[in-house]
Amino acid sequence: xxxxxxxxxxxxxxxxxxxxxxxxxxxxxxxxxxxxxxxxxxxxxxxxxxxxxxxxxxxxxxxxxxxxxxxxxxxxxxxxxxxxxxxxxxxxxxxxxxxxxxxxxxxxxxxxxxxxxxxxxxxxxxxxxxxxxxxxxxxxxxxxxxxxxxxxxxxxxxxxxxxxxxxxxxxxxxxxxxxxxxxxxxxxxxxxxxxxxxxxxxxxxxxxxxxxxxxxxxxxxxxx
Amino acid sequence: xxxxxxxxxxxxxxxxxxxxxxxxxxxxxxxxxxxxxxxxxxxxxxxxxxxxxxxxxxxxxxxxxxxxxxxxxxxxxxxxxxxxxxxxxxxxxxxxxxxxxxxxxxxxxxxxxxxxxxxxxxxxxxxxxxxxxxxxxxxxxxxxxxxxxxxxxxxxxxxxxxxxxxxxxxxxxxxxxxxxxxxxxxxxxxxxxxxxxxxxxxxxxxxxxxxxxxxxxxxxxxxxxxxxxxxxxxxxxxxxxxxxxxxxxxxxxxxxxxxxxxxx
Numbered sequence: 001x002x003x004x005x006x007x008x009x010x011x012x013x014x015x016x017x018x019x020x021x022x023x024x025x026x027x028x029x030x031x032x033x034x035x036x037x038x039x040x041x042x043x044x045x046x047x048x049x050x051x052x053x054x055x056x057x058x059x060x061x062x063x064x065x066x067x068x069x070x071x072x073x074x075x076x077x078x079x080x081x082x083x084x085x086x087x088x089x090x091x092x093x094x095x096x097x098x099x100x101x102x103x104x105x106x107x108x109x110x111x112x113x114x115x116x117x118x119x120x121x122x123x124x125x126x127x128x129x130x131x132x133x134x135x136x137x138x139x140x141x142x143x144x145x146x147x148x149x150x151x152x153x154x155x156x157x158x159x160x161x162x163x164x165x166x167x168x169x170x171x172x173x174x175x176x177x178x179x180x181x182x183x184x185x186x187x188x189x190x191x192x193x194x195x196x197x198x199x200x201x202x203x204x205x206x207x208x209x210x211x212x213x214x215x216x217x218x219x220x221x222x223x224x
Numbered sequence: 225x226x227x228x229x230x231x232x233x234x235x236x237x238x239x240x241x242x243x244x245x246x247x248x249x250x251x252x253x254x255x256x257x258x259x260x261x262x263x264x265x266x267x268x269x270x271x272x273x274x275x276x277x278x279x280x281x282x283x284x285x286x287x288x289x290x291x292x293x294x295x296x297x298x299x300x301x302x303x304x305x306x307x308x309x310x311x312x313x314x315x316x317x318x319x320x321x322x323x324x325x326x327x328x329x330x331x332x333x334x335x336x337x338x339x340x341x342x343x344x345x346x347x348x349x350x351x352x353x354x355x356x357x358x359x360x361x362x363x364x365x366x367x368x369x370x371x372x373x374x375x376x377x378x379x380x381x382x383x384x385x386x387x388x389x390x391x392x393x394x395x396x397x398x399x400x401x402x403x404x405x406x407x408x409x410x411x412x413x414x415x416x417x418x419x420x421x422x423x424x425x426x427x428x429x430x431x432x433x434x435x436x437x438x439x440x441x442x443x444x445x446x447x448x449x450x451x452x453x454x455x456x457x458x459x460x461x462x463x464x465x466x467x468x469x470x471x472x473x474x475x476x477x478x479x480x481x482x483x484x485x486x487x488x
Contacts, residue, residue, distance in 0.1 A: 054330050072229065078330045079228040079243055086240075086323055087249050101227040209326075213333075 022118030028155035064154030065119035095125035099136035107142025238331035265397030274453035282437025303366035308395030350383030397429030397436035439469035
């Protein structure tokens with residue numbers, strides 16, 4: 001067998017570059033906490049290949065990068081949540097545990113997989129009496145961070161993050177959070193048509209399930 | 225449990241039951257042999273604009289095991305699922321059905337058609353009933369949003385699924401309920417007529433079947449009455465159910481316990 005020595009530093013660097021390139025090619029997504037819940041906004045020209053999805057009663061998923069890769073993670077997340085709730089109780093399904101499983105899997109794929117996954121994902125949890133409202137951001141290499149205000153994934157995340165941070169204030173309503181998020185995604189010289197936006201929220205209206213996908217008309221109305 | 229990932233060839237898809245069986249969290253088959261509590265009479269009646277479901281509240285073994293069991297549950301907003309047979313398996317079955325429909329919805333971002341839900345349950349019933357004496361006989365009724373009409377699906381012991389065009393009844397009290405339904409059913413009934421007929425049929429079952437609990441005026445526990453229309457699944461308030469059964473009971477008392485030649 002013919003093997004060449006590659007230093008671990010080089011290997012990690014190559015893999016990280018590979019994953020970053022894949023993720024940066026796609027469009028971005030913002031998850032933000034507002035006074036009434038969590039809003040997830042993605043720039044997505046496709047109306048059927050979703051980036052954002054319901055996972056459980058108070059948990060949502062969002063992914064950027066390669067669709068087939070994050071969609072598989074989304075499905076695994078729904079299975080994990082439904083079977084945990086079925087085995088124990090609906091109250092025992094915790095976004096933090098799910099985020100940790102995602103982090104483990106992405107970390108394993110990064111170091112041991114044929115290639116790292118070219119995805120970044122966000123697990124959002126709407127708070128309840130027993131859990132806080134949280135955004136868990138999981139990177140392609142398995143790093144996990146919990147964000148108390150907002151998270152930006154994919155594309156030119158750093159620039160968008162700076163733009164959104166400038167406008168972002170705590171305790172604002174859905175309409176202004178959404179407006180800020182959309183203008184941060186678009187940047188100064190561009191407007192994103194409503195049909196290219198995917199907007200979902202987690203809001204407590206008294207029902208067990210809190211996830212809702214907002215229709216174009218509703219998004220237009222909110223953007224004013 | 226870790227993250228349940230599958231490769232494309234072994235992926236169970238949006239079916240929660242198939243995934244749960246593989247993961248070992250679906251109920252396992254056993255040969256039982258115990259005399260476990262069983263649930264009894266459930267009725268579904270079609271009317272113009274939806275369906276009405278009525279069920280008694282009693283779980284029975286040698287003695288009355290429970291007086292306030294809920295045998296009808298909303299499987300989702302437009303679907304009601306009811307059980308008769310072994311209570312333990314029935315409750316498990318309701319949970320599995322509810323979760324399966326929700327699971328499908330989340331996985332595919334679209335909900336199953338009512339007929340799809342009815343067919344989905346067939347193999348689950350079959351695998352339970354053909355491998356254990358702990359038989360479960362469910363009844364599925366709902367409002368078909370695709371066709372804007374109420375529909376009722378009945379099952380046989382082997383999981384065969386049959387759509388009924390008028391009414392259906394399951395459980396040990398069903399022969400008595402069926403008699404009343406046969407005489408009283410008309411096509412294009414109003415919701416109010418369906419409520420009345422369903423309540424009367426359940427009253428008859430409670431009157432003649434020892435395992436069916438009729439209205440319990442002592443404890444104020446009354447059968448469940450629900451309607452499923454384009455407005456969704458709505459359960460009638462227990463005080464209103466009580467009032468309806470009080471009226472039937474009064475009429476019967478005046479007639480020394482017999483219907484007296486008419487449906488009332």
